[in-house]
Amino acid sequence: MRILEYNGPWDMTLAEAARPEPAPHEVLLKSEAVGICGSDIHGFTGESGRRKPGMVMGHEAVGRVVSVGQGVTSLKPGQFVAVFPTLGCGSCEYCKKGWEHICPDKRILGVNAGKWGAMADFYTCHERQAFPFGAEIIPDLGLFAEPLAVATHAVNLMQPAPGAILAIVGAGTIGLSLAMVLRDRGFDKVFALDKLDEKLALAARFGAIPINVDREPPADAIERHAARRRLPGVFEAVGAAATVRAAYDLCDFGGTLLLVGNLAKEFTLPLQGVTSNETTIKGSYGFNRDDFASAIKLVGKNQDALQLLVSGTCALEETPNVMTQLAKGERTAIKFIIHP
Numbered sequence: 001m002r003i004l005e006y007n008g009p010w011d012m013t014l015a016e017a018a019r020p021e022p023a024p025h026e027v028l029l030k031s032e033a034v035g036i037c038g039s040d041i042h043g044f045t046g047e048s049g050r051r052k053p054g055m056v057m058g059h060e061a062v063g064r065v066v067s068v069g070q071g072v073t074s075l076k077p078g079q080f081v082a083v084f085p086t087l088g089c090g091s092c093e094y095c096k097k098g099w100e101h102i103c104p105d106k107r108i109l110g111v112n113a114g115k116w117g118a119m120a121d122f123y124t125c126h127e128r129q130a131f132p133f134g135a136e137i138i139p140d141l142g143l144f145a146e147p148l149a150v151a152t153h154a155v156n157l158m159q160p161a162p163g164a165i166l167a168i169v170g171a172g173t174i175g176l177s178l179a180m181v182l183r184d185r186g187f188d189k190v191f192a193l194d195k196l197d198e199k200l201a202l203a204a205r206f207g208a209i210p211i212n213v214d215r216e217p218p219a220d221a222i223e224r225h226a227a228r229r230r231l232p233g234v235f236e237a238v239g240a241a242a243t244v245r246a247a248y249d250l251c252d253f254g255g256t257l258l259l260v261g262n263l264a265k266e267f268t269l270p271l272q273g274v275t276s277n278e279t280t281i282k283g284s285y286g287f288n289r290d291d292f293a294s295a296i297k298l299v300g301k302n303q304d305a306l307q308l309l310v311s312g313t314c315a316l317e318e319t320p321n322v323m324t325q326l327a328k329g330e331r332t333a334i335k336f337i338i339h340p
Contacts, residue, residue, distance in 0.1 A: 001121035002340070004319055008053045009046030010327070012320040019122050022069035026124045029063025029081065034118045034338040035143045036060075036323065038172060040110075042263055045327050050111060058118030058338070059085040059110035062142040065130070072127045080137075081130040082145040082299075083118065084292045085109040101153075101286035119319065121340050128289075133296055140313075140337055141299055141306045144177075148295035149287035150260065151177035155185065156291065157284050158258045160233045165226050167191040167218075168208065169247040170237035171199035173335055174260055176309060178235050179206040180302060189226060193218050193246070202308055202334065218250060231255065239263035248279070256280040309334045316340045 005015045022028045037060050043051030051057060061083040065075050075081070087107050088100025095103050109125060110117025117123065133142055151174060160166055166187060168175045171194035182190050183206055192203035193211045200210035211221040219229040230252035236244050239261025248269050251257045257279060274281065287295070299306065311333035314322045319338050325331040 002316055003056050003120040004316060006044070006051055006053060006055050006057055010044065010324065012044060012323060014317050014320075017120070020116065020124045022067060022072075022124050024070040025072060025127050026069040027072060027075055027081075027127055027130050028066045028068075028122060028124050029083070029130070030066050030122055031058075031061065031118050031120055031340040032064050032080065033062040033140045033143050034058045034060060034340065035146065036319075036326065036333075036336040036338065037146075039262070041323065041327050044323050048263060052112075055110075055115055056117040056120050056123075057110045058120070059083075059108060060143045060146040061085070061109065061118035062139050063118070063123070063130075066122065068127070075127060075130055075132065079132045080139050080142065081132050082142045082292075082296055083109060083125055084129045084131055084289060085111070085146065086286060087126050087129055098288050098290070101288055119316065119338060119340070121316070131292060131296055133300075137296075137300050138303060140310065141303050142296070143337070144299050144306050144309070144335075145292060145295040147173045147177040148181065148298050149292040150174055150284075151181040152294050152298070153287035153291040154178060154235060154258055154260045154284040155181050157282055158233050158235070158256050160187065160256075162186070164232050165189045165191075165228070166233045166235070167193065167222070167231050167247070167250055168203075168235045168237055169193045169243050169250075170261065171196070171203045171210075172237065173309065175199075175235075175237040176202055176206060176334065178237060178260075179203050179208040180305065181298065183207040184298060184301070191218070191222055191225070191231075196332070198332070199334070205308060206305060213246070218246070222250070228252075233258065236261050241267040245269065248273075251277075251279055253277045254279075256282060258282050258284055260284045311336055313337045313339055
């Protein structure tokens, strides 16, 4: 079978490998659709340091069950599944609480789960990672369960009060997913901040109020619409030090800054401001199984909207060139989908 092997920064090649066999309680999946995540791009360039040479990337994934290992009774060949990419150890205190996404020994498909990821013809995963979905969901759109689960988890962590006025810094895949989740929960005044009009136009389609930060100071725009300059809840969905500070500056006294972006190694905030304003700062990483199940339902309800996020598709052999173009900024995309 074919795999896309990551050899190091800016180097990914098509290679041949033996098709894996499912171990007990595993399933073998035919890779049907794989999303190129921003974290894959940062791993491809070496910027994040979270991808290691010799591995296969791909964690936003939809597969079709080909065969099942010993002991698997809940899945059968032919089913389409969205892949919950994280597999915890199952025995630590975090896994026992249902928090396997922060298990110290977790393995994430296409990130640190050994060699295999979804950018291949076939791959295996544990049966607990395979969430079947019905024929009413377009397979390509099933992979949006992953970013929507990230957004669902973040909103659940913030727990904004009903009717709260909120902001999202960054209108990429995660920022737009946050807008969709918040709209689904009835929040009708959500601001989306970005520099790119095409992303902001999508945010507006999802019910958010767009603000181009290159054209107007965000606080001024928020004041025009909401008669206030700072908000009780702000989501940061970029992961750069400058955007974290921008998000903090919009957070009101006693407000919550929820950090979802995960690229910069460090950032700085004014200690006296954080303490005297009683700002709550929370980090949000990944999602749990309940978040993922909720996200699959959200995909089913919003397929027309999610179609707008698909910027293009490519074959497995075209992916290294697409990754390079995305990394260099020669091509812009919300979500590029690989069809192995």
